[in-house]
Amino acid sequence: MMKRGCQMKDYKIATKCVRAGYKPGNKEPIVLPIVQSTTYKYDSGDAMGKMFDLEDDGYFYTRLANPTNDAVAAKIAALEGGVAAVLTSSGQAANLFAVLNLCAAGDHVVSSVAIYGGTFNLFNVTLRRMGVDFTFVSPDCSDEELEAAFKENTKCVFGETLSNPSLNVLDIEKFALAAHRHGVPLIVDNTFPTPVNCRPFEFGADIVTHSTTKYMDGHATQVGGVVVDSGNFDWTQNDKFPGLTTPDDSYHGIVYTERFGKAAFITKCVSQLMRDLGSIPSPHNAFLLNLGLETLPLRMRQHCENAQKVAAFLQQSDCVSWVSYPGLPGDPEYAKAQKYMPHGTSGVISFGVKGGREAATKFMDALELANIVTHVADCRTCVLHPASTTHRQLTKEQLEEGGVKEDLIRLSVGIEDADDIIDDLRQALEKATK
Numbered sequence: 001m002m003k004r005g006c007q008m009k010d011y012k013i014a015t016k017c018v019r020a021g022y023k024p025g026n027k028e029p030i031v032l033p034i035v036q037s038t039t040y041k042y043d044s045g046d047a048m049g050k051m052f053d054l055e056d057d058g059y060f061y062t063r064l065a066n067p068t069n070d071a072v073a074a075k076i077a078a079l080e081g082g083v084a085a086v087l088t089s090s091g092q093a094a095n096l097f098a099v100l101n102l103c104a105a106g107d108h109v110v111s112s113v114a115i116y117g118g119t120f121n122l123f124n125v126t127l128r129r130m131g132v133d134f135t136f137v138s139p140d141c142s143d144e145e146l147e148a149a150f151k152e153n154t155k156c157v158f159g160e161t162l163s164n165p166s167l168n169v170l171d172i173e174k175f176a177l178a179a180h181r182h183g184v185p186l187i188v189d190n191t192f193p194t195p196v197n198c199r200p201f202e203f204g205a206d207i208v209t210h211s212t213t214k215y216m217d218g219h220a221t222q223v224g225g226v227v228v229d230s231g232n233f234d235w236t237q238n239d240k241f242p243g244l245t246t247p248d249d250s251y252h253g254i255v256y257t258e259r260f261g262k263a264a265f266i267t268k269c270v271s272q273l274m275r276d277l278g279s280i281p282s283p284h285n286a287f288l289l290n291l292g293l294e295t296l297p298l299r300m301r302q303h304c305e306n307a308q309k310v311a312a313f314l315q316q317s318d319c320v321s322w323v324s325y326p327g328l329p330g331d332p333e334y335a336k337a338q339k340y341m342p343h344g345t346s347g348v349i350s351f352g353v354k355g356g357r358e359a360a361t362k363f364m365d366a367l368e369l370a371n372i373v374t375h376v377a378d379c380r381t382c383v384l385h386p387a388s389t390t391h392r393q394l395t396k397e398q399l400e401e402g403g404v405k406e407d408l409i410r411l412s413v414g415i416e417d418a419d420d421i422i423d424d425l426r427q428a429l430e431k432a433t434k
């Protein structure tokens, strides 16, 4: 049978991408098996009862744990350098679970405003409706502005390491220090750089989330998410986290920090949130995600190499009004990118076509190789106009605050040959602006 969350030597990240999480035994399949079973058989009721009391390790129902899902979660925990992780059915569920594991009605969160539109909506509309309050700050805010955002009831700080689509690089150390001064953890969504390009725990972040739908999968085959815990945050340092440090009446009076130590955060996330909200991925999706993870370092290198060439091309083009790519010397985010993501940021570039919104639409329609899709971070080059699609629920002011200009085109550079990508962009830009 598969080994649950198998630990590895401290291999380099490319080795972990291929090998972490699943170690076949003698005569067992070399490929991670898909355990497509909702349930697991026991020889006695007592043996099963011990599992319900969290006294025995194993599987009883896939909503709570599944061997395929666990192996992939363990791989991602190893890639991030964390102690434990849980897969979710989407990136949205990952961010929801990370916040809800700490916050209830009456609590407050400090969040960077430069985050994915769906996450902003989750926070600003849905979680507000449920009684969780948010203060949004610019990722470039001063220390004083950041300090002023905290309240007595603040339970966590949230940001994206490389924001979608505005491409701000979060000053992770600054946000982590501020969070820790107030006795709360920093949660970061590390979807765009992936752990290949940025490992936020090394800079003081406490919890990492991902939409695994993006580069981790890389082939647009599954929607998924993950929450990873560094194991570094001390939940017992104050009385802000009673859900972790006092008995859980909904789970036999367990005190997560006492019983599970460094695994407390993820165990609570599974035994409360996954039990009650049920956003588990199918094991088949976890299998597809695992295939993507095996080649993640190769793909990230190619995405970044291609994006660097494409950004340089766009920068010198007469048809382009501005280009934002944190890998370009001179880009306002360049210095932070060099610090937090020295080997590359991602394949995502944003830019404006001369002629504004109308020219941007013509440009997209003229593309032959690049696909118009809502998706991003795929092996195929794709484009999107966020203001009229993913971010259309935001007001003009909210768009500006989130760094999303109305003429912004988000270009997700794929792993095709860079010359072919550039030729396609050149012909489409010429048609759109002549």
Ligand code: PLP
Pocket (backbone or CB within 6 Å): 090, 091, 092, 093, 095, 116, 118, 119, 160, 164, 189, 191, 192, 210, 211, 212, 213, 223, 224, 225
């Ligand atoms: N976080 C980031 C940075 C994203 O870009 C996205 C989706 O684009 C999400 C979270 C939400 O992920 P999903 O679409 O997998 O629910």
